[in-house]
Amino acid sequence: MAVKTASSPSKTTKKASVASKSKFSKETYVKWYKDMLLIRKFEDKTGMLYIQQKFGGFCHLYIGQEAIVAGTASACRPDDKHMTAYRDHAHPIALGTDPRILMAELYGRVTGCSKGKGGSMHFFDKEKNFMGGHGIVGAQIVMGTGVAFAEKYNGTDNVTVVSMGDGAVRQGALHETFNMAMNWKLPVIYIIENNNYAMGTSVERTTNVTDLSKIGLSYEMPSKIVDGMRPEAVHEAIAEAAERARRGDGPTLLDVRTYRYKGHSMSDPQKYRSKEEVAEWMTQDPIEHCLRVIQENKWLTEAELKEIDAWVKKEVEESVEFAENSPYPEAHELYEDVYMQTDYPYIKEY
Numbered sequence: 365m366a367v368k369t370a371s372s373p374s375k376t377t378k379k380a381s382v383a384s385k386s387k388f389s390k391e392t393y394v395k396w397y398k399d400m401l402l403i404r405k406f407e408d409k410t411g412m413l414y415i416q417q418k419f420g421g422f423c424h425l426y427i428g429q430e431a432i433v434a435g436t437a438s439a440c441r442p443d444d445k446h447m448t449a450y451r452d453h454a455h456p457i458a459l460g461t462d463p464r465i466l467m468a469e470l471y472g473r474v475t476g477c478s479k480g481k482g483g484s485m486h487f488f489d490k491e492k493n494f495m496g497g498h499g500i501v502g503a504q505i506v507m508g509t510g511v512a513f514a515e516k517y518n519g520t521d522n523v524t525v526v527s528m529g530d531g532a533v534r535q536g537a538l539h540e541t542f543n544m545a546m547n548w549k550l551p552v553i554y555i556i557e558n559n560n561y562a563m564g565t566s567v568e569r570t571t572n573v574t575d576l577s578k579i580g581l582s583y584e585m586p587s588k589i590v591d592g593m594r595p596e597a598v599h600e601a602i603a604e605a606a607e608r609a610r611r612g613d614g615p616t617l618l619d620v621r622t623y624r625y626k627g628h629s630m631s632d633p634q635k636y637r638s639k640e641e642v643a644e645w646m647t648q649d650p651i652e653h654c655l656r657v658i659q660e661n662k663w664l665t666e667a668e669l670k671e672i673d674a675w676v677k678k679e680v681e682e683s684v685e686f687a688e689n690s691p692y693p694e695a696h697e698l699y700e701d702v703y704m705q706t707d708y709p710y711i712k713e714y
Contacts, residue, residue, distance in 0.1 A: 388596060390663040392438060396595045397654040399437070400430035402676050403454045404651060406463055409680050410453065410470060410484075414630050418688075419470050421483045422499075426454035428625035431650035432557055433458035435598025436525060439606060445493045445515070447508035448527035450485035451557070451624075452497025455527070459492040467683035473690035480693045481701065495524075502535030504528065505554070509541045512552035512615075523609045525602070527555040531562020533579060534570060542615070546583040549614035553605045554580075556619050558592070563628045564636040577619035585617050592622030593648040623648075 407425045414423045426433075429451075436446075437458040448455050457463055461477065469476030470484055478488050485499040495511055498504040508526030515522045532538070533556055545552055556576050560567055567574050580587035586608065591597040598620060605616035623645040627634045658664050664672075 388599070390658075390661065393654055393658055393661075394664065395438065396431075396434045397651065397658060398672055398676070399458050400434050400595075400651045400654065401672065402463065402679060403430045403433070403457050405676050405680050406457060406466075406683070407453060409684065410467075411626065411630065413470070413684070419472060419483070421485070422450070423470075423484045423630045424451040424628065425624070425626045425630070426451055428645070428649075429557060429559060429592065429622045430454060431595040432527075432555065432592050432598055432620055432622055434650070435595035435600075436555070436602050438595070439599040439602035440523065440525065441606075443493060443520070443522045444606070445495050445508075445511050445522060445524040446527075447495040447504045447511065447524065448497055449501065449504055449529055449532060450497050450499045451529070452485065452487045455497070456487050456489045456492060456494045459489070459494050461487075461489045461492050461494065463679055463683045464686040467687040468690050471687040471690070472692065473687055474693045474697070475686070475690040479697065479701065481697065502528065502532040502537055505532065505535065506537050506541050509545050509550060509552055512545070512550040513548070515551055516548070521610045522551065523606045524550075524552045525555060526552060527557055529562060530556055530558040530560065530567050530576060531565070531570070533576060534562070538579075539582075542580065542583045542585060542617075545615045546585050549612060551609035551612075552615045553602060553609060554615060554617045556617070557622055558619055559622050559624045561624075561628065561636065564632065564634075566636070575619065577617060580617035585615055587617040587619065590618050590620045592620035593645075593650050594653065595650060 404427060407427045410423065411425055413419065433454045446455055446459060453466065456466060456477070465475060465477045466487060469478055469480060469482060469487060472480040472483060474480050476482070478486050482488065485497055488494060488496045495508070498507070505526055505528055508524055512524035515524060558567070558576055562570060567576070575589065577587035577589050588601065590601040601618050605618065608614070608616055625642060625646060655669075
C-alpha cells in the first residue's frame with residue numbers, strides 16, 4: 365500500500381455521505397451523475413480512439429477528476445466565464461457543450477468547436493462561456509484574469525473561473541497575476557486541480573509547501589483546501605468564492621485535491637506511482653459516490669439508471685459517428701482565424 369501523505373485521499377464515510385443529502389436536491393445529484401458519467405465515457409472512448417490512431421497530437425484525459433467540473437458548473441451562473449489548461453475535454457461538457465462538436469475537434473474536422481484547428485488542447489465554446497483550453501502551461505492564469513478584469517470594467521457581476529494544474533502554479537506569472545488581481549479586487553476564482561503530479565513529478569518533489577492553498581497568503585487572498593472527489597464540496601467552495609467575487613471582495617484560491625486515474629497524457633508510462641496508490645484513490649470515485657447517494661435515497665429506479673447509461677452510450681456513439689462523417693477543413697482555412705477579424709474597424713488603414 366502506498367505511503368499516505370498530506371495529498372492522500374480523505375476517507376469519506378457513509379455518515380458523511382448521508383449528511384450531504386440534505387444540502388442538495390435530487391435534481392442536482394442526478395445532473396452531477398449524468399454529467400460525470402458522460403465525461404467519463406467520453407474520455408474512455410477518446411483514449412480508445414487515440415490508441416487506434418483516429419487522431420493525433422497530445423491528449424490529456426480527465427478521468428477521475430470529474431467532480432471538479434460538475435461541482436463548479438452547478439455553482440456558477442450561465443454568464444460566468446471559464447478557462448482552463450490543456451486537460452480541457454470535461455469542462456465544456458459540464459457547461460453543456462454538445463459532445464459531438466468536441467469529438468469532431470479531436471478528429472480535426474471543420475465541424476469541431478475550434479473548426480478542427482485546435483485539437484484536444486484547445487477546445488472553445490463561446491456560447492457556453494467556455495473561454496478555452498490552453499496549451500501553454502500557466503498562460504490561462506494571466507489570460508483568465510484579464511477576462512475577469514474585462515467583466516469588472518464592463519460593470520457586470522459575472523465571475524471568471526480559472527483552472528490550473530499543480531505544476532502550473534510554479535510559473536512566475538502566477539505571482540504577478542495574483543498581486544494584480546487582489547490589488548484590483550477582480551472577480552476571479554482560481555482553481556488548482558491538484559492531482560498530485562505535474563506530469564510525473566509529485567508535489568512533494570517541487571516544493572516544501574505541499575498545502576498549495578498557502579500560495580495565496582502573500583497576497584492575503586482567501587484560500588482553502590477542497591475535497592475534489594466530491595461535487596458537493598466543490599460546489600460549496602465555488603459558491604462561497606463566487607459570492608465573495610460578486611460583492612466586490614476579489615479573488616479566491618482553491619487547492620482542490622483530486623486524482624487522475626490515467627497518465628498525464630496518453631504517452632505517459634506512469635512509472636512514478638504505484639498501482640496501489642491509484643487503487644486507493646479510486647475508492648473515492650465521485651461517480652460511484654453520487655450513484656450511492658441516489659440509490660440510498662431511492663431517487664431513481666434501476667430501470668431509470670439503465671436509461672441514463674443507455675443515453676450516455678448513445679451520446680458517445682453519435683459523437684464518434686458525427687466526427688467521422690464530418691469533412692476536414694479546406695486549405696484556405698490555414699489563413700483564416702489567425703491574426704485578426706476580417707471586419708476589424710481599422711483594417712482598411714493597413
